[in-house]
Amino acid sequence: MLNNYPEPQSPPSDSTHGKALGIDDFREVGRGCFNASIRTSQAMIWFGDALIVGTGRRPLGFLGRYAARNKFATDREGSEIGFVGRVEEQGKDGAQVWRFDPYKLDWSLVYESPLGVGRDGKERARDRSIRASTVFQGPSDDHPCLYLGVGSLERQVVILRSPDGINYAECTEKGLGLSGDADVPSLRCLCSHGGRVYTSPTGKNLDRGMLDDNLTDFPMIFATNDPWRGHWEMVSEPGFGDPTNLSVNEIASFNGYLYAATLNPQHGFQVWKTDARGASPYRWKKIIDCGAWRGPASSVPASLFAYRNALYLGSGIQRQGRDGHDRYGPFPGELIRIHPDDSWDLVVGDTRPTPHGLKRPISGLAAGFGDLFTHAFWRMSEYDGYLYLGTSDWRFLPTYLRNRDELSPACLAYLKSETEKYIKGSFSLWCSADGIRWHPVTRTGFGGNPNNYGIRELTSSPVGLFVAPTATQPRTGGGGLEIWWGNKKNVKII
């Protein structure tokens, strides 16, 4: 049963839209232009006839430790591959925003983190990652503008506004207007809905570096109708009244309602819904509980995307590195879809009874598309009528092999042997013409870069589908962010 997914095949065809993208339709268009610390993009958006790529660097260190050291970097085999540089130099490489003009095949740097004095008195980049993006027009905007949430290494989040994708300015309020000592280092997402912008904080900084990327002291939703001026207000209770909801991981607008999905390591993710009307806080209704009744194995709602009159949610589990759920498992991600009437289907996952009836995977595919080691269904996007879903792999960092005394020797040996089969750089991109029947575009990643382990961003555009794999290492460690562009050969770029 394990690894029972179908083999790659020629791209599926849909009578309305023609062929979906195949792996041969993709080419790499960006690497090397980003600074040496960049390893991911969590905010890639089409705006102003160009691809805007908000990038992120690796953290300075977990639990407040300063990780970058004066040393030679090594690859996975331990071979030296280059001088990392001094702490101070690397610390100056912060988040950037790049603009890719596909018509001229031209990359340009449009925003770079300012330098500032860190709490330790040393000069370094202020921004770690561009993590949220949306296009919105408020009362302070002459036309629809691009807004980006910019996460800080040790200070509060700022929001950038750009009228054209080229020029950027910081919005008035930092940290969503919370008090100066509130730990609001980043935003999970920005979502435009009904004349307002919605967001939720994420991350915890512990003076220096990073305590946690996905949790927050403020697991609630904020809204404003004028992000340029700020005036953010809370429109939900903390955790929707449930203290086991540790962050709002995804927000989406669908069918006239606002949906929010929470990270809940104790019981599994939840999905809440509101018509976003009336006084704050809005009236919210819980429509999915307990990780779609799978439990903590689906604790993170990793992706949320509306496609063909349904809202698709891909799940995963948080990498906590120490003693979290990822020390068990592996637990492959699942995909569900929610209908406007709040009923839902299990699309990819494991058959189970629920309070809403028996759920069988309507795709016929088990969790992880049948691959036990699929860590998360990380990103989705629609291009040319097809729904694309990018995954991340768990085997590059097999936390599930640590201290598993409870497993039988045979089971542990199986997990180890399957992990050893892992081809570095592998992850999957799947597509579907109806959300039910799924086809692999690739199960071995893009280009064979051994540092990449998942698809962190997928962006649809008039000129194709852009894919941003995320890397374990920045360029100084042999990795770095790549951008792949998929379009059909018969699409002419002017």
Added chain:
Amino acid sequence: MSDPLFILAPPRSYTSVVCGMIGQHPEMLGLPEINLFAGDDYQHLSRWYRIRPRFQHGLLRAIAELGLGEQNEANIEAARHWLEENPKLETKAIYQDLANWAAPRSLVDKSPIYVYDAFALDRIDRACPRARYLHLLRHPRGTCESIQALRREHSNNTNFPPLDPETSWLKPHLRILEFLETIPTYRKIRIRGEDLLEKPACYLPQIVDWLGLDSSPASIEPMFHPERSPFACNGPPNARFGNDPGFLNEPRLRPYRAPALSLEGPMSWDSRISFSNTLKHYALFFGYD
């Protein structure tokens, strides 16, 4: 004829009543604890009988009821003779006989011994390659307290070693989890016994749907009457048991509300024993706080 069903759970996990309910569906037949796959053949199986003679009662009652038409002392003895005269009879062949006698109804087997035997689940898989598996859960504190109460009630030996939750709850469930990893998703489901007993009207039809059985009200209604099973009462004097004693005493389905239990704190019978972090993690994954 439907695929056979095996309910996998440690003892005191509501297996008797759940087997009784599912076995009352017109297309299914709930067996007592036949414990067949704890051995390769009857002779192999007999090693358990030397330790716990009652382990044989369920099989003897099943043969008497299904093969000989009635559970009485003579038929129980006839069943015993048949088995003893064929010590090399493979347990999968005995199971096939039971299935043939029960046809067109399909068998439901809930023998808890399977989760303690290192090879039982593989024997089931080899003997019944199309079998379906229902992984039945109960809160670890409820399970352990119940096992401890049963030990007190039915054992004259007060010096038995303290009940260990790792052995009684965690290891059986880990064995089940590892085994079910090899089973296709459509042939297995997991359900909390507390949910099923609190809301049988919600969950029984789902089990029926999953098994591919007739889900008309006429087929569902009998499932609310596990007491109608021929094995929901004490057997003849020479095979009185073969099921959970509590179920045999009161097999009717009663309104149920799951007690509020915690993963924290010591066991009632020994303040030095509490759940390990690993056990608590698995309990959490099963939906227990």
